[in-house]
Amino acid sequence: MTKLYLMTASELAPLIEAKQLSPVELMESIMNQIDEVDPEVNAYITILEEQALEQARHAENEIMNDLYKGPLHGIPIGIKDNYYTKGVRTTAGSEILQDFVPDYTATAVKKLQCAGGIMTGKLNMHEFGGGLTNTNPFYGDARNPWDLQRTPGGSSGGSSAALAAGLSTLATGTDTFGSIRVPAALTGTYGLKPTYGLVSGYGVAPLAWSMDHAGPMARSVSDLAIMLTYMAGYDPDDPGSIKAPVPEYYKYLNKGVDGVKIGVPRYFVDRSEPEVINTFQSALETFENMGAEVIEIEIPKLDIASYAGYLVTIGEGSSYHYNQLRHQPEDFASDVRIFFNTGTLTTSPQYVTAQQVRRSLNEAFQEAFENVDIIATPMTPYPAPRFKEDWISQNQEIIRDYMPFTAPAAATGIPSLAIPMGRSSEGMPLGMQLMSNHLTEKLLLQVGNAFDHYN
Template identity: 50%
Template sequence: MNDLYYMSAKDLGMLLKERKLSPVELTKIMLDRIDQLDDTLRTYITPLHETALKQAREAENKIMKGEYLGPLHGIPVGIKDNQYTMGIRTTDGSKLFVNFYPSETATVVSKLVLAGIVMLGKQNLHELAAGSTGTNPYFGTTRNPWNIEYMPGGSSGGGAASLAAGLATLATGSDTFGSIRVPAAMCGVYGLKPTHGLVSAHRVFPTAWSLDTIGPIARSVGDLALMLQVMAGYDPHDPASLRVPVPNYSEDLNKNIKGLTIGVPTHYMENLDEDVDKLFHQAVSTLKSLGVEIKEVVIPELEMATFAGYATVGGEAAAFHHQWLKTHAEDYSPDIRSFFLAGSLIEARQYIQAQQARRRIVQAFERAFGEVDMLLGPTIPIMTPKFKENWVKQNLDVVKRIMPYTVPINLTGVPALAVPIGLDRYGLPVGMQFIGSHLTEKQLLQIGHNWEQVNPLQIKITDD
């Protein structure tokens, strides 16, 4: 039964559909594992034993009656705790919302429930989905299952760590300036930040309205495709929602990628930790051996991304939290309070300049995609850090290092797929991201699936 913890949703789905495995049996096994390990790993804020078993029994009854709903029917899923669940506590990882029980469910969660998932619980996150390390002084800091002394990344750290530890089969995330891709990189899993507006953000706690993007996290690209199929689609309740056709993301995943041209921005090759640099160059060489043409591209506008990101995220987050910052400032941890208070000092002139910079970065990406099929870079420039005693300073330092690599994708609204590329000298995962133009998720998943076949987590750097 140990294999069930790490089995893909696709494979589990076939067992469930053929009645070779019971959804109730699978759910009990997963909940028992959460009970055994999560006091240490802290991947869940609110495990949902009763809800999960109720949904598992419903799934079992339907499947037994021949009412199979599709490949996610009966699959155990973790839900990021910034996504509303009606009648179930939704904290956004914050002391402010410790007793918040929504009267509505987020559109994306409703879609997954209608597809028959089993909701294992509400998963831990960096407070208010506004940090990159996974520390949380109120609900416990999530630990990296590869080594609990190291951070899992954030803000969707609970989801990524639960997948790495076999505490969920799939997980939902959100990405405002890297919050799906950063923990995917640090935990050695796969994460997709979709095109902005492809997946509804209705009834998801906002971090920065114009950047917030909801997406899937999984242990395989095929599972990401299954999740995105359900999660994507127009929602009239979300003003940013895109009214576009949703293709079959699982179709042609094996499509040959030979002949694709991938651009590597020179900006993404700067200031890399040694092991990240080595593993990324090895990955580029592997892609060449798969028939991909690699082309160096220069996008000087990326230099503006950090300013535009800070001004946009800080300004929009401070606007949403304005009243709480005035009346409950003590309920924010020091790193988040500093970030949001700094955002409250951003003037209209600076915010407008940031949006003008965004437009120039968008135009620069459009020019680049006129020359290449997609872009490629390290997900983050740093090796997964060990937790430091001064976690407040560390959190701010980590955001400063990673933002130039992750936030351009949010500022432009394009999709990006984070994949592992190997283990550093300490045995911690390292990742890279394929970046596509708008609505190229299907192509990203195809190249990601091809990449997955090289078994990247078997690639290791030894400390010479």
């Protein structure tokens, strides 16, 4: 039988509801695994063992008194450390915020907690979200559980590492230019960047307001669907929040892919390493075997997406941190200071052009979605690399190489799902990206779930 700390919420919830499994037993299993493994993986910045166990006992009492709340009740959830948590230190991976204790909780976290989810602690991340490697000179690098010498991806690297090592059942992430999807792909876990504004960003430390997305990370598509059901919804405190219906996504997962049209732009395949291409081709054959129609398509202007990804992120990011850059630049990690300082040297016309690129790109995707339901690509062009001594250059290289894959969905605000599709010759996970039109998460999760169950 799978160990408790590796089971999915979808597997655990029925046991908890039927009173066959205590949330206390589950939380103890997770905490024991954290004690054993986290000193090497370093997924957590703050571990909340006592608080989590106390809440697990509370959940157990509620459930024993027939007050079961639903599939998140009693489920351990790691929270990325850029989500504000009332009374619990929130660093955003930065020394600058090492003593910051918020007096309110981010809306998305509050929603998960109201549904019965229990916070296990605050997860490691690339400082302020400014990188894809999760090197962190202040709290230590998060490491890939598949090979501790490799990056777990970033910026939500603590989230992906925790999920891959069984240090939490679910986790939150944020994604501005790939920070949910890249870590998921590099660790064999799952991540969803939802439609822009579907999940509230209120109480999440910003990187770039107009491209920041909060979203779920997990060990299955069905778990992402459970999380999204409870995280999503209009929030008047977030100016970017949208008023859109929120279905119970996890109840619509088993419709299969029969008749679904999947478009595959060559652009992404041409930028991938051969073993990634081979694994991706096998994944497409799987979709065809399941009844989907796979079509090669061309989306114009994909080559300008990275420009928008860079300019918007460093432009808005440097604006948010401008005062600190001028007065205490040495307080940033070197790679993140360089990232934001580059933003101070870009121009207003460049920033506005980037926002024009986004609209143009959105139009191109809308045209594509007139002919296909889903767009499939490799999630990254190569698997998790080993940490290099020059970690600043490495972060820049990975951003440059991965940005063409992550920026299109980030810039257009369409949902994008990262799911495992196989392993490299060295045994490292390889991920696939599935994108769909705005607010079609129900279909996207359905397609992802079909692939998940076929394999």
